[in-house]
Amino acid sequence: MNRKIFLILFAVAAFALPGLAQSSKLNGTWKLDNAKSNFGQFPPPASETDVITINGSDFKQQVTTANAQGGQTYTRACTIDGNEVALAPDDPRGHLGTITLSKIKCAWDGASLVFTEGANVRGTDLTDRLTFSPSDDGKTMTMDSHITSPTINGDRKLVYDAADSSAAMAAPAMSASMPSGPHPSLSGTWKLNVPKSDFGQIPGPASQTDTIEDSEPSVKITADQKGGMMGDTNNTESLTTDGKPSTSPGMGGAAVTSTAHWDGGALVVNSKTSFQGSDVTLKDTYTLSADGKTLTEVTHVESSMGNFDTTSVYDKQ
DSSP, rough: HHHHHHHHHHHHHEEEEEEHHTTTOOEEEEEEEEGBBEEEEEOOOSEEEEEEEEEEEEEEEEEEEEETTTTEEEEEEEEEESSOEOTTTOOOOOEEEEEEEEEEEEETTEEEEEEEEEEETTTEEEEEEEEEEEEESSSSEEEEEEESEEEEOEEEEEEEEEEHHHHHHOHHHHTSSSOSSSSOOOOOOEETTTTTTTTTTSSSSSEEEEEEEEEEEOOOOEEEEEEEETTSSSEEEEEETSSOOEEOOOOOOEEEEEEEETTTTEEEEEEEEEETTEEEEEEEEEOOOOOSSSEOOOOOEEEEEEEEEEEEEEEEO
């Protein structure tokens, strides 16, 4: 069975779990749409990009903003359990740029995540209730902010657009026709470094070894996996890097169509299939370290059930 099918199985299984089904559509990279947002009495940034990662009950929002005075980066993090946590002054979760938080609480409200934070600003206690809500199609996220204090009350509605990889999915042949220099050889035996990898919502395997035969334009990848959600598996996929599609059997009789091309020094494999009436797209990007000893595979999965990403790091044997 094609190794991409296992990723699809992981995705479907993950979205079927109640705790993960809520979080799936919030995961990803989000760009603030100033024109659609309402900042109330607060000044808007020139730009903002958020990266949200929800792994089980762990929530993390990495915020990068820019304005005329410069920019700042900070991380908002909590455990989604509905319990209020008092933060010590040295707790890294309490520092949001120039604001120091005194308490936080995270909880689900249906498909929305509610992050409540308290702070003391210029001697006045302030509470900000942030509600993160994804749209049904997963392409838009809204963050509603309600601030209360004895002296300041206000609301904001920030609208974010999901970072879109559809352009890359739509035109692999064009990218393949415009090479940008010599391509590295990915040939070799590669052992998964589990501690350095990030499987997101999907339980990672106990171990995995990939054998790659890179004979341009043909690339064959054999993956031998032990443990994980699907147990022990061994499967092979054969690709060509000239942008020509290859087809393999999928789930429920649906075919998987894949195209591969080089994007500079990265091998990009785009795949499309369907499962139970839902279209699924996958984008695998393989990059080799400068010393040729580490191979990184970043996988982005999109479906009507939600989007998620994984990063697998391999050491050369």
